[in-house]
Amino acid sequence: MNRRTALKQFFVLAGGIWIASSCDFSAEAPSIALKQIKLTKADEELLAELLETIIPKTDSPGAKDLKLHLFVMKMVDDCESPENQEAFLKGLKAVPKPQNNPQTELMSYLEGLPKDDVFLRILKRRGIQGYKNSEYVMKNKLIYELVPARYDGALKIKA
Amino acid sequence: MANLNIDTRDNRTYDAIVIGSGISGGWTAKELCEKGLKTLVLERGRDVKHVKDYPTTNLYPWEFEHRNELPYAVKQENPIVNRCYAFHEDAAHFFVKDKEHPYVQEKPFDWIRGYQVGGKSLLWARQTQRWSDFDFEGPARDGFAVDWPIRYADIKPWYDHVERFAGIAGDRDGLPELPDGEFLPAYPLNIVEKYFKQQVEQKYPERKVISARCAHLSHANQIHIDQGRVKCQNRTLCQRGCPFGGYFSSNASTLPWAAKTGNMTLRPNSVVHSILYDESKGKAIGVKVIDKDSKEEIDFFAKVIFLNAAALNSNLLLLNSTSQRFPNGLGNDSGTLGKYVAFHNYSARISAEYEGYLDYKTDGRNPAGGGYIPRFRNLHKQETDYLRGYAAGFGAYRSSYSDESGLGISLKESILNPKLGNWGVGSHMMGETIPKASNYVALDGKEKDEWGMPLLRVSVDYDDNDNKMKKDYLDTMEEMFLAAGFKNIQRNDAWQAPGLDIHEMGGVRMGLDPKTSMLNKWHQLHACKNVYVTDGSSMTSTSTQNPSLTYMAFAARAVDHAVSELKKGNL
Numbered sequence: 001m002n003r004r005t006a007l008k009q010f011f012v013l014a015g016g017i018w019i020a021s022s023c024d025f026s027a028e029a030p031s032i033a034l035k036q037i038k039l040t041k042a043d044e045e046l047l048a049e050l051l052e053t054i055i056p057k058t059d060s061p062g063a064k065d066l067k068l069h070l071f072v073m074k075m076v077d078d079c080e081s082p083e084n085q086e087a088f089l090k091g092l093k094a095v096p097k098p099q100n101n102p103q104t105e106l107m108s109y110l111e112g113l114p115k116d117d118v119f120l121r122i123l124k125r126r127g128i129q130g131y132k133n134s135e136y137v138m139k140n141k142l143i144y145e146l147v148p149a150r151y152d153g154a155l156k157i158k159a
Numbered sequence: 160m161a162n163l164n165i166d167t168r169d170n171r172t173y174d175a176i177v178i179g180s181g182i183s184g185g186w187t188a189k190e191l192c193e194k195g196l197k198t199l200v201l202e203r204g205r206d207v208k209h210v211k212d213y214p215t216t217n218l219y220p221w222e223f224e225h226r227n228e229l230p231y232a233v234k235q236e237n238p239i240v241n242r243c244y245a246f247h248e249d250a251a252h253f254f255v256k257d258k259e260h261p262y263v264q265e266k267p268f269d270w271i272r273g274y275q276v277g278g279k280s281l282l283w284a285r286q287t288q289r290w291s292d293f294d295f296e297g298p299a300r301d302g303f304a305v306d307w308p309i310r311y312a313d314i315k316p317w318y319d320h321v322e323r324f325a326g327i328a329g330d331r332d333g334l335p336e337l338p339d340g341e342f343l344p345a346y347p348l349n350i351v352e353k354y355f356k357q358q359v360e361q362k363y364p365e366r367k368v369i370s371a372r373c374a375h376l377s378h379a380n381q382i383h384i385d386q387g388r389v390k391c392q393n394r395t396l397c398q399r400g401c402p403f404g405g406y407f408s409s410n411a412s413t414l415p416w417a418a419k420t421g422n423m424t425l426r427p428n429s430v431v432h433s434i435l436y437d438e439s440k441g442k443a444i445g446v447k448v449i450d451k452d453s454k455e456e457i458d459f460f461a462k463v464i465f466l467n468a469a470a471l472n473s474n475l476l477l478l479n480s481t482s483q484r485f486p487n488g489l490g491n492d493s494g495t496l497g498k499y500v501a502f503h504n505y506s507a508r509i510s511a512e513y514e515g516y517l518d519y520k521t522d523g524r525n526p527a528g529g530g531y532i533p534r535f536r537n538l539h540k541q542e543t544d545y546l547r548g549y550a551a552g553f554g555a556y557r558s559s560y561s562d563e564s565g566l567g568i569s570l571k572e573s574i575l576n577p578k579l580g581n582w583g584v585g586s587h588m589m590g591e592t593i594p595k596a597s598n599y600v601a602l603d604g605k606e607k608d609e610w611g612m613p614l615l616r617v618s619v620d621y622d623d624n625d626n627k628m629k630k631d632y633l634d635t636m637e638e639m640f641l642a643a644g645f646k647n648i649q650r651n652d653a654w655q656a657p658g659l660d661i662h663e664m665g666g667v668r669m670g671l672d673p674k675t676s677m678l679n680k681w682h683q684l685h686a687c688k689n690v691y692v693t694d695g696s697s698m699t700s701t702s703t704q705n706p707s708l709t710y711m712a713f714a715a716r717a718v719d720h721a722v723s724e725l726k727k728g729n730l
Contacts, residue, residue: 055571062571078230110566128563132574133226138219141575146219148393150523153349157518157579 032070034077037085043092044069050095051127053106061136063127071130076122084122091119168460173199173424175721176446176461178431178476181278183694183710184467185409185417186321190718191465192422196725199424199459200417201448203468204274206427207253207281209387209410213400215249223248242659243271245282250398253281263603265618267656270471270663276427277410278469279661280707282398285374285406287327287708288531288550289318289338293538294702297591301537301546304499304594305670307699308680311338317712317719325407325711326383328527329372337369337533337704343377345370346527350519351555351582356530358643365538366639368553371531374407374708386412395524406526428452430610433480434464434489434690442689442730443489449610463689463721463730466667467714470695471600474500474666475615477677477692478602490684493674496667498599500619501701503662504549504590507629508653509636511645512581513555520557520579529554532586534703536631545627547591550703551636555584584645588632591703592657593624594665619657662706664698682717689730693717 030044039047051063051072063069076088098105113120131137138144174196177187184200191198206212220226227248234241237257246254255272262270273279292311298304315338322341330345348356348370356368375391376383383389388404388411397406404411417423428451435458437444445460466473474497480489488496529552536548558580561573598620602613633650640648657663670676673685678697684690693714695706702709724730 054566055574056567058568058571060575075225075228078232079225079228081231107567124563124566128570128574129226131571133220135219135221137575138221142577144220146217146394146396148523151346151393151525152522153347153352153525154519155522157520159518 030073032073034073036077036082037073037089039073039089039092044073046095046097047072047092049098049102050106050110050123053103053110054124054127055131056103060141063131066131066134066136068127068130068134072123072126075126075129080122084118087118088122091117091123094119171458172445172460173197174461174725175199175463175465176201176459177465177467178446179278179467179469179472179694180276180409180414180425181273181467181469181694182280182283182409182707183714184278184465185280185413186711186714187465187467187693187718188417188423189413190715191722192417192420194718194722195420195422196722197422197424198417199426199461200414201429201431201446201459202276202278202425202427203430203451204276204278204427206425207275207277207400207410209404209408209415210400210402213402214252216396216399216402218249239269240271242269242655243661245398249396250282253398253400260608261606261614263606263614263616265616266620268617268619269656269658270617271658271661272469276414276425277408280408281400281410283408283661283707284528284705285397285526286528286531286705287322287325287329287372287374288533288704289340290314290702290704290709291336291338293336293534294700294704297547297702298700301541303546304700305668305672305675308669308671308676313680314709314712314716317716318708320715321708321711323380324382325374325412325708326376326380326388327372327708328375328377330370332367332369334367334369334533336535336538340372342372343380346373346375346377346525348530349521349525349555350516351513351584352530352553354513354516355553355555355584355643359532359639362642363535363639366532366535368530368532371527371529371552373527375526376405386416388412391526393524393526395526397526430612431468431476432456432610432612433476434466435460436480436482436484436489436687438482438484441484443687449612451610454610462725463691465714465717465721466690466692466696467694470663470666470698471500471615471617473692473694473696474600475602475612477667478600479613485686490677490686490690492686493676495596495675496677497601498596498666499594499668500598500600500663500665501592501594501698502619502657502664503660503701503703504592504621504625504628505587505660506621506625506652506654507633508585508587508651509633509640509648510583510585510651511640511648512558513584513643513645514581515644516582517579528552534591536635543627543631545624545631546593547624547628548703549588549590549628549632551586551588551632553584553586555582558583581646584640586636588629588636589660589703589705590625590628590632591701593622594668594700595622600666617658619663621657662695662701664695664701664706667692667696668699669697670699681720682713683720688724689721691717691721
């Protein structure tokens with residue numbers, strides 16, 4: 001094996017290691033790639049429960065059906081300041097792991113938080129943002145029209 | 160043997176060169192090409208083809224990765240352009256990012272730019288009010304700047320001409336301060352805007368509230384259909400580029416029209432370095448271009464050159480076009496080049512609520528945005544302790560709200576069942592500013608950009624006149640709001656840097672006297688007659704009306720002049 005082949009193989013090997021280390025297939029990784037914040041699969045599951053507590057399934061889809069936790073993760077990762085990201089992660093880690101009845105336990109935990117709690121504020125704001133702007137809500141509930149093709153400046157509201 | 164060398168000077172020679180493809184450059188190109196001139200249009204940015212290059216135009220809100228919000232890092236990296244109201248996920252690709260094209264701020268100045276084919280005509284707010292003799296006679300009457308070399312009668316036929324083609328929606332209101340035009344049907348005021356109009360016009364007969372006039376096809380005439388445009392669909396997503404061609408842009412209208420003649424060569428990615436002046440001929444012979452990507456230098460030649468690079472960049476380009484004859488910039492015998500830069504004072508807003516007409520709401524969306532209050536201050540004579548006056552936008556909307564304080568089922572129900580609130584009303588000022596020698600742009604002596612162009616230094620600020628006018632706007636609007644019975648009035652002394660109005664003007668002003676101005680009444684450089692400047696840099700004063708329509712009319716009028724001069728052999 002000459003030097004060139006050896007080097008080539010080394011790079012192939014090193015590349016393989018690099019690829020392996022950047023793709024974490026363990027159960028611990030969240031289901032979307034995050035750039036700034038670190039979350040585990042368990043964090044993601046907890047976040048999904050928290051959002052379902054805030055916007056539950058009723059006769060219409062809730063937070064889990066609409067995958068709002070993935071939206072909130074994305075927005076905290078990309079659109080919040082480093083200070084808010086830190087406060088969000090700290091708040092998330094402080095949530096006690098629910099035992100038997102996640103929705104009830106998480107509801108009483110969230111209701112016990114001070115109204116100005118930064119974690120709660122970000123969680124709710126981003127959750128509501130994702131809900132209102134979801135395809136489901138915009139197509140079925142609060143209808144968004146891409147092409148209204150009209151303007152009426154004085155529409156009488158039916159009593 | 161045939162000459163296989165394609166890169167001869169002949170292949171780089173045209174009848175006319177247009178520098179810039181935005182709102183005025185697009186018009187210049189259309190008029191030149193229609194009149195049969197082989198025209199090279201140079202644009203420093205990338206090509207943007209109508210519809211094809213509007214990547215976000217048909218996206219629903221949920222199809223945006225961040226639901227139209229920009230990532231934190233993007234906002235942090237772009238403090239200047241991030242202050243622009245239209246800089247969001249859906250249109251960020253049409254704005255210059257702060258780091259891409261730096262400039263030097265001697266005083267805070269938010270320079271908002273769109274470097275692409277079509278320029279800012281893709282992004283503009285589409286308000287199109289004519290100027291009147293109250294504007295053109297302003298400097299002479301009130302003793303500032305220099306007298307405009309033209310009057311309304313000079314430009315009126317050209318307003319007619321551009322309005323018919325562009326498509327302007329508006330009412331014929333019969334106001335001498337805001338002349339009527341060749342209008343498509345206006346977008347109506349809504350019920351509360353109409354109520355405010357009645358209240359104001361009853362209590363202050365000299366003040367008017369009219370439907371804002373805008374460059375939208377409320378109806379498509381044959382001339383618009385021929386352009387491939389159809390009626391505006393009330394999407395109000397204009398900043399993405401409109402697949403219907405519902406509003407006027409170079410991309411939807413003038414550039415495809417020019418291309419259809421077969422006379423236009425459009426060269427994107429062409430940074431114009433300078434205009435070439437031939438000392439022996441005593442005129443301009445072409446332009447020096449730096450290719451944006453390869454950085455290669457190429458000269459192009461033409462009989463006549465139109466400068467439409469947008470106000471401040473046209474200043475930069477002339478300042479950078481030096482020769483033995485013009486050591487301080489092309490045509491700058493007067494020493495006024497770069498000076499007397501002015502803008503519109505947008506630095507105050509006021510909002511309130513109205514508790515009437517709660518059994519009404521609006522339906523659909525209004526592309527005109529609502530109402531417009533033409534200037535009434537100091538119109539016929541000087542009345543206040545400041546010069547000139549302001550126009551104002553006025554809009555009303557039926558607010559809705561949902562209580563989002565809860566959690567769980569109650570929160571969800573509340574979100575899905577928003578309640579109608581009071582009507583919200585709001586206004587913003589558009590004040591005329593006084594051009595002064597001390598508000599200027601100049602070349603930086605040291606720093607250059609990656610194409611070898613000196614950075615532009617900008618030194619533009621408000622003055623005492625602006626501050627007095629702002630206070631009067633807030634006091635006067637508050638009084639009118641109270642008179643209309645509006646509640647919860649919020650005065651917003653919303654200081655913003657000059658530039659964010661995106662109505663920067665001047666530096667290459669028109670005037671009668673070559674000793675105190677750069678351009679004659681035909682937009683020719685006094686000292687180099689085959690160079691025409693018809694964008695915002697040519698403005699002698701700023702008026703209160705949005706300027707773009709006037710740039711279009713100026714461009715068409717200047718081309719008409721240039722072509723007749725060429726025929727006479729005068730250029």
